[in-house]
Amino acid sequence: MSDSDDDMPLAQRTHKPAAEGSDDEDDRPLAHRQFTHKPSANGNTAAAAPIGTTTSTAVSVSRPATADATDLNGWDSSSSDDIPLAQRKKALVAQKSQATQPKGQKAKPVAKDIANREGKRKRQDEAPKGRQAPSKKTKALDDAPPRKKRVANPASQGAKEEDKEIKWEKLRHAGVLFPPEYVRLPSNVKMLYDGQPVDLTEEQEEVAQMFAIMKETDYMRKQLFLDNFWNDFKKVLGKDHVIKGLKKCDFTPMYDHAMAEREKKKALSKEEKLAIKQKKEADEAKFKYAQVDGRTEQVGNFRVEPPGLFRGRGEHPRMGKVKSRIYPRDITINIGMEEPIPEHPYPGQQWKEVRHDKTVTWLAFWKEPIVRRTSSMCGWLPNSTFKSDSGLGQNHVDDIRKMYEKDWDSKDTQRQQMGCALYFIDQLALRAGHEKDEDEADTVGCCTLKVENVECMPGDHIKFDFLGKDSIRYENEVVVHPKVYALIKKFCQHSANNKPKKPEDQLFETMDATDLNKTLKDLMDGLSVKVFRTYNASITLDRLLWEPSDSEVIDAKKADYDRANKEVAILCNHQRAVPKGHAGQMEKLSERMHKLNEELLELQHELKASEKGKAYGDKKRRDPERVHAAIDAKKAVIAKAEINARVKDDLKTVALGTSKINYLDPRITVAWCKRNEVPMEKIFNKTLVTKFFWAMDVDPDFKF
DNA sequence: AATTTAGACTCAGAAAGTTGGGA
DNA sequence: CTCCCAACTTTCTGAGTCTAAAT
Numbered sequence: 149m150s151d152s153d154d155d156m157p158l159a160q161r162t163h164k165p166a167a168e169g170s171d172d173e174d175d176r177p178l179a180h181r182q183f184t185h186k187p188s189a190n191g192n193t194a195a196a197a198p199i200g201t202t203t204s205t206a207v208s209v210s211r212p213a214t215a216d217a218t219d220l221n222g223w224d225s226s227s228s229d230d231i232p233l234a235q236r237k238k239a240l241v242a243q244k245s246q247a248t249q250p251k252g253q254k255a256k257p258v259a260k261d262i263a264n265r266e267g268k269r270k271r272q273d274e275a276p277k278g279r280q281a282p283s284k285k286t287k288a289l290d291d292a293p294p295r296k297k298r299v300a301n302p303a304s305q306g307a308k309e310e311d312k313e314i315k316w317e318k319l320r321h322a323g324v325l326f327p328p329e330y331v332r333l334p335s336n337v338k339m340l341y342d343g344q345p346v347d348l349t350e351e352q353e354e355v356a357q358m359f360a361i362m363k364e365t366d367y368m369r370k371q372l373f374l375d376n377f378w379n380d381f382k383k384v385l386g387k388d389h390v391i392k393g394l395k396k397c398d399f400t401p402m403y404d405h406a407m408a409e410r411e412k413k414k415a416l417s418k419e420e421k422l423a424i425k426q427k428k429e430a431d432e433a434k435f436k437y438a439q440v441d442g443r444t445e446q447v448g449n450f451r452v453e454p455p456g457l458f459r460g461r462g463e464h465p466r467m468g469k470v471k472s473r474i475y476p477r478d479i480t481i482n483i484g485m486e487e488p489i490p491e492h493p494y495p496g497q498q499w500k501e502v503r504h505d506k507t508v509t510w511l512a513f514w515k516e517p518i519v520r521r522t523s524s525m526c527g528w529l530p531n532s533t534f535k536s537d538s539g540l541g542q543n544h545v546d547d548i549r550k551m552y553e554k555d556w557d558s559k560d561t562q563r564q565q566m567g568c569a570l571y572f573i574d575q576l577a578l579r580a581g582h583e584k585d586e587d588e589a590d591t592v593g594c595c596t597l598k599v600e601n602v603e604c605m606p607g608d609h610i611k612f613d614f615l616g617k618d619s620i621r622y623e624n625e626v627v628v629h630p631k632v633y634a635l636i637k638k639f640c641q642h643s644a645n646n647k648p649k650k651p652e653d654q655l656f657e658t659m660d661a662t663d664l665n666k667t668l669k670d671l672m673d674g675l676s677v678k679v680f681r682t683y684n685a686s687i688t689l690d691r692l693l694w695e696p697s698d699s700e701v702i703d704a705k706k707a708d709y710d711r712a713n714k715e716v717a718i719l720c721n722h723q724r725a726v727p728k729g730h731a732g733q734m735e736k737l738s739e740r741m742h743k744l745n746e747e748l749l750e751l752q753h754e755l756k757a758s759e760k761g762k763a764y765g766d767k768k769r770r771d772p773e774r775v776h777a778a779i780d781a782k783k784a785v786i787a788k789a790e791i792n793a794r795v796k797d798d799l800k801t802v803a804l805g806t807s808k809i810n811y812l813d814p815r816i817t818v819a820w821c822k823r824n825e826v827p828m829e830k831i832f833n834k835t836l837v838t839k840f841f842w843a844m845d846v847d848p849d850f851k852f
Numbered sequence: 853a854a855t856t857t858a859g860a861c862t863c864a865g866a867a868a869g870t871t872g873g874g875a
Numbered sequence: 876c877t878c879c880c881a882a883c884t885t886t887c888t889g890a891g892t893c894t895a896a897a898t
Contacts, residue, residue: 449886449887451886451887453887453888456888458888458889459888459889460888460889460890461864461865461888461889461890464889471888508859508860508861509860509861510860510861513859513860516889519889519890522889522890522891523858523859523860524888524889525860525861527860527861579891579892580891580892580893581891582891582892582893584891588890589890591890591891593891593892616891617863617864617890617891618863618864618865618889618890618891619890620864620865661892661893662893665892665893665894669893669894676892676893676894677892677893678862678863678891678892678893722864722865723865724865724866725865725866729881733881803864803865805864805865806863806864806865809863810862810863810864811863833883833884834884835884835885
């Protein structure tokens with residue numbers, strides 16, 4: 149294994165200031181990588197420049213951030229010099245909204261206090277609740293997305309709901325597929341308590357079995373998991389059960405049995421497996437599609453989740469709890485008024501409710517038993533246009549940037565914080581970060597950053613280190629605008645009302661994600677924090693794909709694409725664990741390379757011999773030309789293998805899929821494919837080609 | 853009227869399952 | 876040709892965002 153930075157999950161790479169002189173792209177801070185063109189393209193990189201400032205060769209539509217680095221303040225209005233006049237007409241938004249800003253009105257009565265949270269995330273200040281909404285959508289933003297069709301909805305209860313969007317007129321589907329019932333273990337398979345076999349009821353056995361199969365996972369070493377499980381298991385066991393605690397429980401017989409069953413299944417003959425598969429498909433067939441207004445739409449998910457132990461991601465407070473079985477009585481069905489109500493395999497039970505709500509797209513839903521806040525839904529697959537084509541364009545972005553730059557100079561702490569938060573969201577594509585309860589994993593986003601999550605380093609460096617969505621670590625050191633640096637430093641030290649802050653206090657204590665979204669929405673209909681993530685992902689890809697490349701063969705071009713895709717994934721912090729067996733696979737590849745190189749050498753010897761009119765080794769003599777051809781072919785194979793190996797290693801900690809599916813406007817990719825004569829299928833798999841069918845006839849010169 | 857809660861999506865990575873291309 | 880393994884897909888189960896409704 150190499151010891152390069154690449155072997156670490158990307159979030160853990162330490163970013164040396166470029167001043168230390170590494171030219172290796174991977175050694176540069178993420179933020180630099182994101183916004184910087186290949187070193188080869190422009191020599192040095194803007195090591196000491198603020199976020200987003202690079203020495204790139206400016207593509208005219210690129211964000212101002214990519215403009216010239218001469219001005220350390222990549223943001224001030226001069227940067228808009230790079231924007232064609234035509235795009236600048238709307239520069240007034242920020243000023244306008246600020247003109248109407250009623251400064252420092254009455255103090256906001258304290259906090260959305262989430263009182264009993266051990267003093268954590270509380271808004272502990274009395275900062276004025278800043279920014280008033282600029283009364284209406286500003287004219288600047290009138291090319292926002294077209295109004296959605298809104299129709300009165302007579303189907304729903306009462307007049308209140310009259311103004312919602314109608315999603316369908318006719319809707320027919322077969323409901324949901326329930327998981328198989330629990331099958332009891334053979335009577336000779338029993339768990340042991342204190343060495344003695346224990347008889348369990350069916351219900352108890354099912355729960356025990358859930359635990360048994362986790363024997364070899366490292367959940368067994370997590371006390372919280374064990375405690376949570378025991379609490380629930382205890383309830384199922386009832387009072388005065390022989391089993392008094394987990395310590396003396398031995399689930400080995402159950403585990404072994406489960407493993408044996410698994411092996412048995414694997415060992416089935418081809419025919420048997422096929423038969424099982426066909427049976428399964430036949431059972432599922434009717435659930436797979438829904439009829440929506442005469443169209444056949446694929447149902448995204450029609451399976452009811454089987455019971456099991458809740459795992460959660462990261463250190464989830466509820467890990468190990470029993471997730472009980474879902475029955476029809478728990479499920480609400482949504483279906484067209486005249487359609488037959490779906491059947492279910494539980495005679496005597498009724499669906500919890502059957503609705504005919506035309507304003508939603510789900511077919512069925514139920515409440516999650518563990519994380520009651522959420523519910524699971526079965527709906528049809530969204531396949532329409534790119535969701536994030538929000539109407540946010542370069543000129544809006546410029547306006548918004550000017551607005552938040554102004555906020556840095558505000559006297560009002562809340563506005564300062566708002567300005568900094570927006571800067572991070574725009575530059576680093578952070579998520580909004582809503583407040584969470586204590587029975588959820590302790591993860592944060594931009595608005596919920598704590599003081600301990602940021603560290604101010606010399607030279608306007610800020611180091612972020614926090615757990616984001618799915619408890620994925622975000623670690624990134626970036627150079628920020630000096631004004632932001634000064635503000636963040638201040639926010640780390642004391643709150644708006646001058647109280648000193650503790651590490652676990654909120655960095656932006658005067659505002660939250662809702663405030664931020666409100667501000668954005670007032671600026672432009674349809675604008676929210678997450679739009680920036682999508683927008684920045686797409687614009688980044690677009691910029692990278694327009695960079696000149698000298699790749700000629702398809703594989704090299706695909707590698708170019710993957711590199712661009714990787715940049716986006718890094719921007720969005722889409723990480724994955726290094727696939728198991730990666731090291732082994734790399735070793736194999738290098739062995740193969742070695743072999744290929746030897747073969748090449750052989751061929752070169754053969755060529756020499758051939759040119760002298762001799763045979764080489766025990767082979768028949770071939771024409772020099774034929775040997776030449778063989779050499780070229782071999783070289784091509786080697787080059788291809790080299791590219792593949794490098795790409796593979798390059799991407800081992802980066803998950804490309806998420807951005808490809810959810811963030812990148814497919815038109816960018818399709819256009820690139822056309823320009824570079826790369827077949828679509830090299831980039832999009834079959835599913836994606838289907839999903840993005842609407843983007844396929846885009847103009848090759850399409851610019852995001 | 854400010855918060856809280858409900859509701860409806862939208863995004864997430866790992867694991868399981870399937871396929872297909874090369875030795 | 877066929878078998879094996881890596882690559883690709885789908886499934887699984889969670890976890891965010893954001894708006895609207897309820898308190």
